[in-house]
Amino acid sequence: MSENEDIYDSFKEYESVLDSLIEEYNRRFNDFEKHNITLKLAFQPHLVNVSEAPEELQMELIEMSEDNNLKSLFDNREDPIEIWKKAVEDPRLREHACRLISCFSTTYCCESTFSCLTQIKNSLRTQLTDEHLDVQLKLRTTMLEPDIKMLSRKK
Template sequence: MAFLCDITSHLNVMNLQLQGRGRVVSDMYSTVRAFKTKLSLWETKMRKENLSHFQSCQTMKEKLSTAVFPSAQFADKLNILAADFRRRFADFEAQKSRFELLSNPFAVDVESAPPNLQMELIELQCNDTLKEKYERVGAAEFARFIPDTMPQLRIQAAQTLSMFGSTYLCEQLFSLMKLNKTSHRSRLTDEHLHSILRISSAQSLTPNIDELVQKMRHHQVSGSASDK
């Protein structure tokens, strides 16, 4: 029970890191990769009966004889869990190079990159202005600032950003749909619902108030002219 409490606590921490809006798949991959590395460390320490990362187990061991504490058995469980992680996240490993291109394109080895990206990568990595922009806005936002002269990198970034790393957004959409599509809102059409879901699924959406005001003024002027 002590071991289950400790490992569940570690899993909960990772789970919270994977949740929330604005999480891109490359960030999630980094979180999962870090947890797999932690599992390897924990297994090594557990085989040496070092419980520094398992507080409940440490407390239990202090109350019991060291001869009866099953450290080797728990190490085997950690090994099984690590193997399960490798199997379940094998698809992430296959996309490792793609994620690296998004998370830090300035550190990617050009020679190992796909041939269609190599020339654009050289131009990108030699551009100090873009590098400064990347350091200022971060990986996810930087994709918007890749110039049109680098179309292959733009396509690569767009494809990676469009990946759903978790079901968080899907679950949020279903909840929102259930909230809006009720018997008390019988005049809500499928078109209205589609618009609601499209707005709510946007990771970040800021209305251009000035542009909207200008359009409204244009419609009002056009309407007045036609009346005359």
């Protein structure tokens, strides 16, 4: 085989890998286009065509289109959470954005809890009961700080 044939075979191999990746990507994210308006309302509301938005949000979008400062915050890709907290006076748009943005943080909580679970219940702790696992997870994932002095006084 010549060097050109080797290169051709390598390209064919990469092409098939890339084709399968594209196919997998399209399969997993094929419904994103259906949610385009929903996502834009949270992250780029100033770019949404008012007539395409849900009716209950249209008036707020019209009012927002007049606010150049707000548009520049979204254009500069500022943190959308901070924008919605401080800059937006539109309750329906804010509620829509908060519902959508909170999905990502709850996914993070779920993923981090699952990581804790895999650390707690490893191959050395196979006898751990569900009750004990539950308690261990609560201890590992809580944001509360125990008041050791108060607890020891009660003992």
